[in-house]
Amino acid sequence: MNNQQRQGLSMLEIVFSVGILALIMLPVFMTFSSGNRNIMLTEGEFRAHTAALELMEQIVSLPFKQISTGEYADAEIINGGPFAAGPVLFKLTPAKDLWRELKIEDIKRDNKIVFKKVTVTIKFTATKNSDRVREFFMKTLVANENI
DSSP states (O other), X not given: OOOOOOOSOOHHHHHHHHHHHHHHXXXXXXXXXXXXXXXXXXXXXXXXHHHHHHHHHHHHTSOGGGSOOEEXXXXXXXXXXXXXXXXXXXXXXXXXXXEEEEEEEEEEETXXXXXXXXXXXXXXXXXXXXXXXXXXXXXXXXXXXXX
C-alpha cells in the first residue's frame, strides 16, 4: 500500500531553491544597479564636456582685444558678460543643472600680453537626485596675433 510515488515539492525544498536563486541573482542585480549609476554619471560628464567646449570655442573665436581678463560667474556668462558688446554673437545653450565659471588671465612677456589663459569650469550634480557636485574644467591659451 505504501507504493505510491510522491508528487510535488515540499515547502522546505521550495524555500531552499528560492534562497539559492536569490544568492545567484544578487550579483546580477548589483551589476545592473551600478551600471545604471555609471550611465547617469557618464551622461552628466558628457553634458559638462559639451558645455565647456561650447563656451571655450566662443571665447577663442573672439578677437584677442575683446577677450577681457577677469573671473565670470554663470549669470554673467549666459548674458554675454563683457563679450556681448563686440561684433561676435555670443550665445550659449541654456542648461539649468550646469553652472559655468570662466577665468581669463593675461600672460605677459617683456610687458606685452602674448597670451590669454582661458579656464572654463563646469559644475554639475553627479546624478539627478544627488547633492554631490562634480567639476569638469578645460584650459587653453589664446595667442595675441598682433605681436
